[in-house]
Amino acid sequence: MLGALAGLGAEGWVGLGAKAALYLASLLAAGSVLFLAVFPSAGAQSRRAARRILALGAAAAVLLSLARLGLQASFLGGTPAAAFDPVLLRIVVESPFGTSLLLRVAGAALCLAALGDRGADRGAGHGAGRGAGRGAWLGAGLFGALIVCGSFAFVGHTLAPPRALAGGFVTLHLLGLAFWLGALGPLVAATRGGAAQGAALAERFGRIALGVVALLALAGALLFALLTGGRVPDPARVYDQAMTTKLALVLGVLALAGLNRMRLTPALRAGRAGAGAALRRSIAAEAGLILGVLALTAAMTGLAAPR
Amino acid sequence: MAKLRRPVPVIFATALSLFLALATGVAGAHATKERSVPEDGASVRGSPPVIAMMFDAPIRITMIALTGEGGQALSLVRNDDMAPVTRFEAAPEPLAPGRYEVRWRGLAEDGHAMEGRFSFTVE
Numbered sequence: 052m053l054g055a056l057a058g059l060g061a062e063g064w065v066g067l068g069a070k071a072a073l074y075l076a077s078l079l080a081a082g083s084v085l086f087l088a089v090f091p092s093a094g095a096q097s098r099r100a101a102r103r104i105l106a107l108g109a110a111a112a113v114l115l116s117l118a119r120l121g122l123q124a125s126f127l128g129g130t131p132a133a134a135f136d137p138v139l140l141r142i143v144v145e146s147p148f149g150t151s152l153l154l155r156v157a158g159a160a161l162c163l164a165a166l167g168d169r170g171a172d173r174g175a176g177h178g179a180g181r182g183a184g185r186g187a188w189l190g191a192g193l194f195g196a197l198i199v200c201g202s203f204a205f206v207g208h209t210l211a212p213p214r215a216l217a218g219g220f221v222t223l224h225l226l227g228l229a230f231w232l233g234a235l236g237p238l239v240a241a242t243r244g245g246a247a248q249g250a251a252l253a254e255r256f257g258r259i260a261l262g263v264v265a266l267l268a269l270a271g272a273l274l275f276a277l278l279t280g281g282r283v284p285d286p287a288r289v290y291d292q293a294m295t296t297k298l299a300l301v302l303g304v305l306a307l308a309g310l311n312r313m314r315l316t317p318a319l320r321a322g323r324a325g326a327g328a329a330l331r332r333s334i335a336a337e338a339g340l341i342l343g344v345l346a347l348t349a350a351m352t353g354l355a356a357p358r
Numbered sequence: 359m360a361k362l363r364r365p366v367p368v369i370f371a372t373a374l375s376l377f378l379a380l381a382t383g384v385a386g387a388h389a390t391k392e393r394s395v396p397e398d399g400a401s402v403r404g405s406p407p408v409i410a411m412m413f414d415a416p417i418r419i420t421m422i423a424l425t426g427e428g429g430q431a432l433s434l435v436r437n438d439d440m441a442p443v444t445r446f447e448a449a450p451e452p453l454a455p456g457r458y459e460v461r462w463r464g465l466a467e468d469g470h471a472m473e474g475r476f477s478f479t480v481e
Binding site for chain 1: 418420421423440461463464465467468469470471473
């Protein structure tokens, strides 16, 4: 894996960076919508944080998707100026790569609809028509999140048969990861809003995260088996080396999640001094490991083949 | 009629099913270069009339460059219009004895950008 990375030139690193950044922005946008949908009674601070991250993530996802179209044209033409070559740009846009990115742009834009869901924050006195309004804005945002996560299934190895199955596993895997990633910022905001509020949200997230992790891991394992054709993992293969490293990082995330659930959240609930800061540090470390997973995935899907 | 108590999850699940059903209609495959003419590392007598690459699946060759020993670029004439091909051909200008390198880039049907290079010697 390191050998493959060492062979990358400046052009390769820019492409890899843009790809990893787009993964992050897309999952943050989709994950923030999932947070707003799953935690309607989260504190105002958490929901405000989710909205801010949603707006930033969706805007970055749109810009990075468009930038990647140009970067792809530039790569294909072999010169920076090729990024603006209309013939190459048309080829890129008409390819599955273009379909995937344009779907992501549409999905990210649609995610923004969830910003219109203010019902849960207005309190009891403003409840008239809340259900219908919330359903419409949030439904549109959720559809956007689904398009964002599903857009990854429209390019690359997941297009090989059985496409529907591989596409389904990719989408579910990414919805699970988006949910996880999208909750981290609002969780940090909740711990700043007070110990009781922080602990309540962390407890609810911890309970739901158990099921989400099971779904994420199952979809990931089935996808790996599909893409590799069920072959025995080979330590000499770059793809398998990256996957092993990715699994190690994921285990780190799970260990931190376990620590949060078993030790840090109860400490916060008990009002122990420094518990909020400790939980925030742990969440920051979790986010760092997930960033590593995204960067590694960006590298392995570009530099190595599963078979 | 019974009221739908949780419309958002139901709509989400329905949308997921529809979306995945749509995804099944997309075609595509990864392409791998199987061989080239001249072969990588081969020595040929006289200037080759054509430089060719064979792939196991259709690919659009978007860039091809032929360079000589000093790194000087040499011209190639191609007539594929960047259409997806499994056999790509380009005619080089007459090549003097020496070592030559071909670099190429292309887009596979599954959207993967690919690149490669091979070299040969003209005796």
